[in-house]
Amino acid sequence: MWRLAWRNLWRQKARSLVTASAVALVVLSTLLFFGLAEAMKNGMFQVLTERAGHLVVTRAGADEAREFDAHLIREAARVEAALREVAGEGELAVLLEVPVLASGGSRSRGIQLVGLRQTPGLERQFAQDYLSAGRLPDPDSLDEIVLGEALARALRVDVGEVVYIFAPGTEGLGAGAYTLVGLLDFPEAALEGRTAYVSLAAAQELAAPEAATRFQLHLPDLHRITDEDRLEQVRDRLAQPLGPELHVKTWREAEPGLATLLDLVDPIMLVFNGLGFVLAGLLVVNTVYLSLAERIREFGVIIALGADRWRVMRMVISESLVLVLTGTAVGTALGLGLIARLAQGFRFPNALTEYTVEFGIPAVMYAGLTTGQLVITILFAVGTALAAALWPAWVAGRLQPVEAMRHVT
């Protein structure tokens, strides 16, 4: 039956080739879209978790609280020790985020001051990604600060000049003068205009001795969004030693909006790719139906010789399957080859990169394809072949042998 189907398709070489090529193109584009979407998701995941960590520890209820002290984790050292014990090889950042008034002499602005202490690996990465001038504050320094470039411009200060910080109503000194030692260039202009960094010790001295507002845990070898099961296991292990006063969140819980956005990528891709298969399916229907219409007499003979309607329907469906699966094989081979190449790393054209970086998509991305996406693509193709063959098969299955053998094409 398959041999007959294959040979029948070759009767109209041009038509079959055009249809199989269309299917191959749809399969190729589907795999490519999946691969690029996966690259985008993993890229956004990477950017987000590089900055905010895979797991975040905050005080329970802090998200809803407006008061500064409701955010404070008082015994920061104890929490840090517990995290280091459970996290093993993971890297840790301890943050104290303080709403402050920053002044550059003649100008001032309400900003978020972040006291930051992070492991050397994270610090190197931070400097590499965002430091545009000068250096980061020394971890033990109590009087050094770095500002976002936009904020420095707004305050009209430059590296080497003094920035005054006021944190009224807090538990520390409440005010301090800091030397600007570096500038930060964030992709997001809004973040760059309202963020300043000092050492954790400096922030604690200013606003809350021995306290922190956030711990960010970066787990090693966790680069794909699909590795989330592992994250949840670590989160559950952390929850017990930290107690009910602290809340351990995965990046997904910490950034629900972004998580929802990333979760929408796959369904949108499915719908989009599904439309491609619908269009290819219409072409397959046309090809299979024309093939049937041109061979009504032949089908009449086959029925006369003893093929029942189910057999005839299977013959039509097998032609559709052979046609579509041939295209699918070619499209899959090309698609996998292309994705393997893009998996080595690719970047959009420079003009486009400026915009994608603004949305948290890294400049260099790595395409990927899951087994599930490959299976879905092939199932789409098989579904298209079956759906496209249904009507012609139904017509063929109801042919009457005598009438069909008298048919004039």
Next chain:
Amino acid sequence: MEPILQAKGVTKIYTTGGIQTPALQGVDLTIQKGEFTAIAGPSGSGKSTLLHLLGGLDRPTAGETWLGDRRTDQLDAVALAHVRLWEIGFVFQAYNLIPVLTALENAAFVLELQGRPRREREAKAMAALEALDMAAYAHRRPNQLSGGQQQRVAIARALAAEPQVILADEPTANLDSQTGRALIELMKRLNQEQGVTFVFSTHDPRLLEHVTRIVRLEDGRVVRDERGPGA
């Protein structure tokens, strides 16, 4: 005598555009096993229609058709296909070979529909081609064969499945005189040596010279049923 095909009071009326055209009117006919029978008559007399009804390709408007002791006009489409597949062989005027298959594959086609293993069907198809002196052309496609050779392959296709009866609709109509005569002798030999029952619709006098029985139709009625010269 053992009846293999029977038509009892068979009437067939075609309706086209509201106009009814009777093709057969109350035909009674019994074909015995081993007969070499021709259904003869002028064009439009109902020969092909009767052959189609006897072979289960169509259903009568009234009357009964029987294959052996089974009434076939009441079978559903699937059961009727099963009867055609396993018990009746067909040879058509226009050969009707499948163009993308070789002679061997065409001869084996019914066996493939029967679901027989590849080795068995190829052996039987090749044996049928050999019986028809077509083994040398086994791997040629229909467009590489002459009309007579194609009709031999069509007979091989009918023969390979070892049916009880072969129904042939004007089998020599498209063949030249010499090829037609050779084919008739071949079918006669198969009838005599292998006991295959043949029923032809024909108005070819060359074929009528060899049959054992001639059933003559006119205007959808049997007007004469006589022993043929070949009896």
